[in-house]
Amino acid sequence: MDYQYRGSNRRESRRRARRRRAIRNRIIVTVILILILAGAIFAALHFLGGSKDDDSVTFPSQSASSTEGGETAGAESSEAAPSDADSVLAQAERLAASYDYDGAIALLQEVPGYESNTAITEAIAGYEETKSTLVKADITQIPHIFFHSLIVDTDLAFGSNMADGYNQVMTTVDEFNKIIEEMYERGYVLVKIHDMAYEQDGEMVKGSIMLPEGKKPFVLSIDDVSYYEYMKGHGFATKIVIGEDGYPTCEMQMEDGTVQTGAFDVVPLLEQFIAEHPDFSYQGARGIIALTGYDGILGYRTAPKYGDPSDENYKPEYASLDVDQEREQASAVAARMEELGWEFASHSWGHRDMGEATLENMKTDMEKWLDQVNPLLGGDTDILIFPKGTDIGSWRNYDNNEKFDYLKSVGFDYYCNVDANQPWVQFSSQYLRQARINADGYEMYYHADKLSQFFDADQVFDPARPTPVPEM
Numbered sequence: 001m002d003y004q005y006r007g008s009n010r011r012e013s014r015r016r017a018r019r020r021r022a023i024r025n026r027i028i029v030t031v032i033l034i035l036i037l038a039g040a041i042f043a044a045l046h047f048l049g050g051s052k053d054d055d056s057v058t059f060p061s062q063s064a065s066s067t068e069g070g071e072t073a074g075a076e077s078s079e080a081a082p083s084d085a086d087s088v089l090a091q092a093e094r095l096a097a098s099y100d101y102d103g104a105i106a107l108l109q110e111v112p113g114y115e116s117n118t119a120i121t122e123a124i125a126g127y128e129e130t131k132s133t134l135v136k137a138d139i140t141q142i143p144h145i146f147f148h149s150l151i152v153d154t155d156l157a158f159g160s161n162m163a164d165g166y167n168q169v170m171t172t173v174d175e176f177n178k179i180i181e182e183m184y185e186r187g188y189v190l191v192k193i194h195d196m197a198y199e200q201d202g203e204m205v206k207g208s209i210m211l212p213e214g215k216k217p218f219v220l221s222i223d224d225v226s227y228y229e230y231m232k233g234h235g236f237a238t239k240i241v242i243g244e245d246g247y248p249t250c251e252m253q254m255e256d257g258t259v260q261t262g263a264f265d266v267v268p269l270l271e272q273f274i275a276e277h278p279d280f281s282y283q284g285a286r287g288i289i290a291l292t293g294y295d296g297i298l299g300y301r302t303a304p305k306y307g308d309p310s311d312e313n314y315k316p317e318y319a320s321l322d323v324d325q326e327r328e329q330a331s332a333v334a335a336r337m338e339e340l341g342w343e344f345a346s347h348s349w350g351h352r353d354m355g356e357a358t359l360e361n362m363k364t365d366m367e368k369w370l371d372q373v374n375p376l377l378g379g380d381t382d383i384l385i386f387p388k389g390t391d392i393g394s395w396r397n398y399d400n401n402e403k404f405d406y407l408k409s410v411g412f413d414y415y416c417n418v419d420a421n422q423p424w425v426q427f428s429s430q431y432l433r434q435a436r437i438n439a440d441g442y443e444m445y446y447h448a449d450k451l452s453q454f455f456d457a458d459q460v461f462d463p464a465r466p467t468p469v470p471e472m
């Protein structure tokens with residue numbers, strides 16, 4: 001008490017100082033608590049936000065299920081619903097653009113409560129309406145146009161020791177781009193050969209390709225997509241790879257030894273064109289890739305000779321190749337291409353003229369293909385594209401044809417020869433046979449009239465070609 005009295009001023013100031021210290025301590029504790037709390041909230045938000053993004057990136061098509069994530073999504077689900085519908089509508093639109101109206105309708109009908117969503121019911125009604133106007137294509141009138149690997153560098157190709165052959169049977173990148181653009185403008189739509197006919201209970205049945213009036217279905221194939229050894233340094237791509245975007249592209253070894261990646265051949269060019277013009281592809285159709293086996297496939301050195309120094313065709317330069325790895329890469333590229341709608345065909349193992357070959361020689365060659373190439377393609381190849389265009393029979397049916405009996409027994413249902421004159425299709429319960437038309441330098445130079453149904457060859461013909469194109 002004394003103390004209090006004696007120094008009331010002093011006591012008062014001490015009390016104030018204590019109070020100030022206590023307040024300061026409380027403030028510090030509070031600030032620390034606030035900081036901890038803020039940190040925790042920030043971390044929690046960051047974590048939730050991050051995982052939500054991951055979901056939407058990994059499963060873009062599963063937008064409906066992404067709101068099942070748990071309690072945290074409570075507030076979002078009402079916001080997410082319209083954007084889900086929008087994204088499903090956009091997906092349906094993409095399917096409808098490629099003439100898959102049934103797919104588009106089915107997708108929209110999967111949206112829970114779609115009946116009460118006007119945008120969806122209107123879209124469905126629109127697709128039903130368009131569907132009712134479609135015309136069924138006559139599969140016997142469908143043309144089949146084909147290319148080889150495209151010439152990227154015309155100086156190298158036409159300056160090489162193979163110039164005459166390239167000038168005759170190859171097409172340049174510029175020509176291909178013009179051809180595809182013009183065919184698109186004329187209403188051509190790429191279809192799969194498996195859309196024309198397919199196997200059902202052991203018999204071939206005609207497919208029904210339904211297109212809007214005025215659209216013209218066609219099949220496209222590319223022969224010898226092997227990037228043969230002899231083509232090295234001649235201005236062609238060197239292999240097909242899968243790009244960072246998940247789509248096929250090409251690698252090309254340049255003169256200075258560097259490797260460039262880009263759309264240097266039909267596969268990536270067509271893929272890009274379809275991405276920009278989905279109505280150029282019927283229900284996701286792509287081209288047919290015809291493969292031999294003797295130099296590997298798609299630019300990968302998969303043939304046995306590359307890993308076997310005792311093989312008569314082995315060269316010391318193969319020593320650096322890892323053939324198992326080449327095979328793994330080739331089959332990964334093929335699998336991705338198949339996923340995108342590309343189809344694969346046998347073009348024999350050794351580019352054999354199957355019309356001239358004896359039955360035994362043809363079998364020996366085909367067994368090599370079935371043994372070495374077919375497994376890299378998933379093992380169920382059923383298309384045969386005759387090397388040099390030479391068929392195993394005349395235009396008559398493959399009745400009593402031993403070569404056909406053998407080829408059918410090893411799984412081939414589709415047979416393609418070359419006849420540049422006009423679309424030609426032969427259908428039987430055993431097979432579909434189709435003639436192909438070559439869009440190359442020789443045909444453009446000498447038979448522009450035969451190509452005029454597809455494009456104007458005079459406009460397309462690359463001025464970089466030496467003329468006259470050598471005669472065959």
Ligand SMILES: [Zn+2]
Binds near residue numbers: 223224387388
């Ligand atoms: Zn060929």
